[in-house]
Amino acid sequence: MSQFRWPGGAGAVMPAAALGDLLALLWREGFQPVGPTVQDGYLGLDVLHTPADLPQGWTTEADAGWFRLQRSDRAAFFGFNLGQESWKKFLFPPRLPVVTAARQDGLISFAAPARPPTAYALIGVRACELAALAVLDRTLRQGAFRDPDYEARRQAALVVAVNCTESDAACFCASLGTGPAVRGGYDLALTELTGADGHFFLIQAGSAQGERLMAALPVQPVREEQWQQAQAGIAAAARRQTRSLATADLPGLLYERPEHPHWEEVAARCLSCGSCALVCPTCFCFCLEDETDLENKTATRWRLWDVCHNLDHSYIHGGWLRPSRKARYRQWLTHKLAAWLDQFGCLGCTGCGRCLVWCPVAIDLTAELPALRETAPKE
Amino acid sequence: MVPRPFRVVRYRRELPDTFTLTLEPLAGPAEFFFQPGQFNMLYQMGAGEVPSSISGAPGRPRELVHTIRAVGNVTGVLQRCRPGDVIGVRGPFGTPWPVAALAGRDLIILTGGLGLAPLRPVIYAILARRQDYGAVEIIYGARSPRDLLYRRELERWRGRFDLRVHVTVDSASPDWHGNVGVVTNLIPRTRIDTCHAAALICGPGVMMRFAVQELVKLGLQIQDIYVSLERNMQCALGLCGHCQLGPFFVCKDGPVFSYDRIGPWFEKREV
Numbered sequence: 004m005s006q007f008r009w010p011g012g013a014g015a016v017m018p019a020a021a022l023g024d025l026l027a028l029l030w031r032e033g034f035q036p037v038g039p040t041v042q043d044g045y046l047g048l049d050v051l052h053t054p055a056d057l058p059q060g061w062t063t064e065a066d067a068g069w070f071r072l073q074r075s076d077r078a079a080f081f082g083f084n085l086g087q088e089s090w091k092k093f094l095f096p097p098r099l100p101v102v103t104a105a106r107q108d109g110l111i112s113f114a115a116p117a118r119p120p121t122a123y124a125l126i127g128v129r130a131c132e133l134a135a136l137a138v139l140d141r142t143l144r145q146g147a148f149r150d151p152d153y154e155a156r157r158q159a160a161l162v163v164a165v166n167c168t169e170s171d172a173a174c175f176c177a178s179l180g181t182g183p184a185v186r187g188g189y190d191l192a193l194t195e196l197t198g199a200d201g202h203f204f205l206i207q208a209g210s211a212q213g214e215r216l217m218a219a220l221p222v223q224p225v226r227e228e229q230w231q232q233a234q235a236g237i238a239a240a241a242r243r244q245t246r247s248l249a250t251a252d253l254p255g256l257l258y259e260r261p262e263h264p265h266w267e268e269v270a271a272r273c274l275s276c277g278s279c280a281l282v283c284p285t286c287f288c289f290c291l292e293d294e295t296d297l298e299n300k301t302a303t304r305w306r307l308w309d310v311c312h313n314l315d316h317s318y319i320h321g322g323w324l325r326p327s328r329k330a331r332y333r334q335w336l337t338h339k340l341a342a343w344l345d346q347f348g349c350l351g352c353t354g355c356g357r358c359l360v361w362c363p364v365a366i367d368l369t370a371e372l373p374a375l376r377e378t379a380p381k382e
Numbered sequence: 383m384v385p386r387p388f389r390v391v392r393y394r395r396e397l398p399d400t401f402t403l404t405l406e407p408l409a410g411p412a413e414f415f416f417q418p419g420q421f422n423m424l425y426q427m428g429a430g431e432v433p434s435s436i437s438g439a440p441g442r443p444r445e446l447v448h449t450i451r452a453v454g455n456v457t458g459v460l461q462r463c464r465p466g467d468v469i470g471v472r473g474p475f476g477t478p479w480p481v482a483a484l485a486g487r488d489l490i491i492l493t494g495g496l497g498l499a500p501l502r503p504v505i506y507a508i509l510a511r512r513q514d515y516g517a518v519e520i521i522y523g524a525r526s527p528r529d530l531l532y533r534r535e536l537e538r539w540r541g542r543f544d545l546r547v548h549v550t551v552d553s554a555s556p557d558w559h560g561n562v563g564v565v566t567n568l569i570p571r572t573r574i575d576t577c578h579a580a581a582l583i584c585g586p587g588v589m590m591r592f593a594v595q596e597l598v599k600l601g602l603q604i605q606d607i608y609v610s611l612e613r614n615m616q617c618a619l620g621l622c623g624h625c626q627l628g629p630f631f632v633c634k635d636g637p638v639f640s641y642d643r644i645g646p647w648f649e650k651r652e653v
Contacts, residue, residue, distance in 0.1 A: 101383045101384075102383050102384050102385070104385075104425075104427055104428075104470070106427055106468075109466065109467075109468065110387065110408065110468055111387050111427055111468040111469075111470065112387060113384050113385050113386070113387065113470055114384065115383065115384045143621065147620075147634075148619050148620035148621060148634055150621055254629075258628070261650055261651075261653065287621070287623060288622060288623030288624065289616075289617075289621070289622050289623070290616055290622065290624070291430070291431065291616045291617065291622070292430075293428055293429065293430050295427075295428035299427060299428040302427055302428045304383070304431075306383075309622070309623070309624070311623065316614065316623075316624055317613075317614055317624070318614050319612055319613060319614050320451075320453035320454050320457075321453065324613070324614070324652065325652045325653075326652065327652055329652075330651075330652035330653070333652075334626070334653075337628075338626065341629075342626065342628060342629045345629035346629055346631070
């Protein structure tokens, strides 16, 4: 029996029951583990106290405009791909107080609300979501303009990634090179193995902190067939993907065709509901809103997620710069797949497929982009 | 994101809907340094924040001056400010007009309506070092003689031998003896050397588009034409996403752009 080493680090295997040890260890170390949970028939991300909080025995089916959470005959903890919520829920919260103001004796004072960031342990981060964290890092954490709140939360966070051994019909990470195998950006990476010889996790450390945690877990050397099974599962997940996104001609393609007739065609279906942007793991637009007491003696300025599908997103005195639905969808897609490259040197899309799954009318960017490419533009 | 409290020291009514606030900081450094063309976010307790170009003199950092038109919720509340009131200020933000880089050149300063406010610091800066520049012409258009912003200053500038000032209005009664018509009509009247000239433009979008066309006809290069743009701005830090125009965030990459950079985006509809 030979002992295997994973590319890039020492690998090990732990029994599935050791997941409880990992969660307990993280709690003891002052982290708040968060990850997928099923509550009231909804797969979301929330606090994990024990492995019983994970969606064990659940699986999902996702396609454009289609999502089903259902029971599975496997005992896997991570036997699904993605739910609606992404990790930006924790690192870039939907609602955050950014300024407080107080009026006293004709004077006004301002303060930044003090908030020691919660040290989250993100449990079950998929490859496309690790890629999304890397996109958010480039967007909010690098360059001259940074978000200190994101920086603090990200700095404090610990990432436990999970390799995908299955793909939903909505997944297209393989075509963007962002998955399904995780490639760095994590503290620990897990691959779940279920089968006749038991229920295990392959576990690999991606940082010094990860190695330290791993040393405290009941791990054993990896057997060759376990390693092979994990690799085969990841490869099969990539093979099973039916959607893809070709990006070689971006950003030019979208910059050159703002009047392509297909934009009108999408606009006729789009409801401007903004679901695609809210479920997107990289969309970062926010608006600021004031909340005051009745006497206007104290006020709090809140940062709230905003989406470019909202008419008011482009409001300036006297009107809206993007009054048509066509212009707003075009802004969203052009930002994701073109402007983002110029702004941050990467695409704003990592192939998670959430935007097409949660679109109530099944608008699918993997179909819209080829339509913009293939039909001859009128201009 | 956290504003600094500033006290209103002077309120001046410019036009029925336009006013100028002079502000001084309540705490921190007494001087507020900025470059012409930059803007601040002005916060009115409980109402919210608005972007506003700084319209005072860069050489007088002890008074922060903003000329504001009351067009919405926040500006409406700001209009009710009087000396002694306190508001919040964040800034300065954005790219400036390239005032120093244009030394030695002839300049056309072309504005319409409230667009004169973000260009006034440029005029102050040029007049403070007048010998550094060639011919300077100011072209300004308003709706009517009653809507002329900074009217007394315009008259004073018009009295100088080292400036040419052209003013036009869209409509006027018989007691107006000046030009009538759109501001772009005055562009061919300039006497500048178009080979060495640069133009700084601020005004309504349509006016800026036509002004660029006229200036290019005169022989100006588009990289020598600068415009200042307006967009929805909420954070002014390049983070909130509202001010995007193609690949640009107007709050950090602008608001002042050279036209060769921004023209292709500025001319597209609903971008």
